[in-house]
Amino acid sequence: MKSTNQIELTAGVFLALAIAALIFLALQATDRGVVSGGSYEITATFTNVGGLKPKAEVSLGGVTIGLVERIELDPVTFDARVHMQISEQYNDLPEDTSAAILTAGILGDQYVGLEPGGSPVALEDGDELMITNSAMVLEQLITKYLLNGDDAQQ
């Protein structure tokens, strides 16, 4: 039988160990919420977002700079409005940056690709991207191709 003090000490060491493990895993084994530190929000409107989902990456030149926070439908225009969180460290994107919904590989996930413009004015929190390019939907592409082919034959 261990003495009372030893038992309490062992219990304390056990708890300290668990708390250390918790802090270590929380800080070292995770990305701490992708956009670590501060971020700002921009929106973009698309006629069709295809298979884009919340949490999808937002990248520029192949580098992930943020992620899609949520996607909602504009009740008037029936366009899809995409809200994105961009990491604070990329706070000097030009105002006329354009957005397109792209696919990683043939069957990969869809993501938002940004293309910087030339404006000297930087984007700010809550701004909307004016130039957008909707997702390519495979069925629509095929239909279009087939119809165009018919036209050419005639």
Added chain:
Amino acid sequence: MTSDRHDTGHFIEFDKVHLSLGGRTILDELNLSIPHGQVTAIMGPSGAGKTTLLRLITGQLKPDSGRVVVNGEVVSDMSTKALNQYRKNVGVLLQNGALFTDLTCFDNIALPLREHTKLPERLIRKIVLMKLHTVGLRGAAQMYPRELSGGMNRRIAMARAMAMDPRLMLYDEPFAGLDPISMGISLRLIRQVNEALNMTSLVVTHDINEVVKLAHLACIIAHGNVIAAASPDELFQSQEPLVAQFMQGLPDGPVAFHYPAPDLANDLLSGPSRHA
């Protein structure tokens, strides 16, 4: 509490107590008075409600009707808080001692003192050693209950029950399963402690021979009621069939040897289907 006092001249008073558990009547309009400062034995066949009687006194059970009055206070009406206050003045020795197996004998006895008093540890040590000395087990203070015999365990439990110097001591079958020597020790202790500390003691038992040596008053309980209450000697002289059967340990009498069953001849002659 003064307004609630019901002085009757007796230390414990059962007043038309009725109790049924699980649809079975255990106590039926039971009246019983237990005098102050004496050792009273409660006897009766197994299942007669002796232990139930103790549980009514400690407030673990509440009667369906009637009152249980102890030292002028109505136990059956007490709130949880009042009951806890009251229990500090009642020492109970349960059948097997019920010592805390993960505490030493010393800590077992110190527990109620540490819990209910603000005495310094130095003083608690003195009290505990004195109680242990009374039961003759001061040398076993640092041992665990499992290292001691059943009889010693019960003496430690007795020391624990006395720790708070209660006014009332209740013993539930204190002699069951003890060897003759341990039984003799327990017998003498109960008597001694009762006199030395001016307590009232209540002993539930069916060891008739011990009762004669121990109790000032003996009560026999059967069929949910008190059938006799007198000094042990008087009970031995009693002509009442039930009392006589009990006191002389006759196997058959008013208390039947056989559990109620269909007639033996019919039962043996009929096929097994009757019991299926």
Added chain:
Amino acid sequence: MREGLVKIGRAVVFLGQLFSRVRATPLQARETLRQIYYAGARSLVIIVTCGFFVGLVLTLQTYDTLTRFGAADAASTVLALSLFRELGPVLTAILFAGRAGTSITAEIGLMRATEQLDAMDLMAIDPMERIVQPRFLASLIAVPALTVIFNLMALLGGIFFAVFVMGNDVISFWGNMQASVELGRDFLHGMGKAVGFGFLAAWLAVYFGWSARATSEGVALATTQTVIATAIAVLILDFVLSAFML
């Protein structure tokens, strides 16, 4: 069915009694710490061993599967996600029920059978406060603590396999995992589950002990019930929590 509902109702009433008599005193805190030793520290051996081997076998299996799709890099991510979100909390809770929950049930059940609980009651010491509460609280704390340690050991098991068997390097293994595991959605939600499971394991262990019939069969039955009921309740709660969190 009806009997089952009655049992659940009794367990809920018991929980109400447990909470209605909470008292925070230094004595209670010390007793809780002692119980953390018995329930938590003494469960370390089984948690550490099982954690390591779960990590090992999980990595082995994911490597084998993912290599067929040319995605072996994702092995560490698969390991970490399945651990943090599901396996860590669920397995720890079930192992805890088997190791510590049963001993709490048996201890309280035996105290009931040997009249120790009655004796406390008769000494005007509340056994609910002195016996049940510290054990409940200690289990509630021990399960999340053990879950973290289980997760850590499983990751070590994964690294061990990746490095010494597959010949990968630690940095890429850890880096791939780090890039795709989210703090809130994956890690903290998993810890939230662990707290919920701790609550269940603690509640059921003390309840079955408290309500055990005062015989040796009663105590034996109660310990069995603790393991079965905890395992089932944890898996049901796991589904409910997962459905809400995703």
